[in-house]
Amino acid sequence: MTATPVLSIRNASRHYQSGDSIVKALDDVSMDIMPGEVVGILGPSGSGKSTLLLIAGLLEPPTLGEVYIGGERVSYPDAMLEGLRSFRRHNIGFVFQKANLIPFLTALENVALALEIDDVTPRDARDYARWLLGSLDLAHRRNNLPKQLSGGEQQRVAVARALANDPRLILADEPTAALDGERGKQVIRLFRQIATEADASVAVVTHDPRVLSLFDRSYELRDGRIVKGHHPRQETA
């Protein structure tokens, strides 16, 4: 018996019109991520990593190809956009390449905000937000505004915010770029812990060689195509 991938991308391409020419930001890419997996997405600048993540996060439709979440095909007619937004809010945690925190809310409020939807009471939301910030060593900074935080601290608040709604799919675009080696590993380890405990799936775009050994496997992109897959956990025992 094989499990259903949390995320399955089939032959996806994303083309952008740029003047008279077409940029193939993504060119016939297929990718599966299974429950509990933590997968890296590597590749040089401009190779299509962020584009792939936006498609995986249902933030952009592929020009060609299909996306399946939990085995269900995602469709993108305009009439569905509100439904897609709600689905994303409940199921997908996204860490953007820039932290994008709300400037007039404290760290704790930024994290708890993602939780204050539907069935979570504000108090539980704040307790869980506090736990998330604590596991990223930010408990003492929780009442600071973003401008009172360092770049790396803001990035970790953005990670906590993406995890707040217990997403089954976590997508992170260079979440460790502003962090030192130990902090970077701490973020990936937290992803791993949540993947294991909640059977969530995680895809992380990174240039950081120090975290590669923490992934179950990784995909490498070049010019919009997947050129190879790695299994670093097996290679570097």
Ligand SMILES: Nc1ncnc2c1ncn2[C@@H]1O[C@H](COP(=O)(O)OP(=O)(O)OP(=O)(O)O)[C@@H](O)[C@H]1O
């Ligand atoms: N909205 C857009 N319009 C036109 N071209 C775009 C657009 N978004 C991305 N591209 C192009 O698509 C290619 C892939 O971009 P993408 O942002 O996915 O790269 P990346 O691998 O994330 O790079 P980086 O490591 O620098 O963040 C690039 O050549 C980029 O210029």
Ligand SMILES: [Mg+2]
């Ligand atoms: Mg990018």
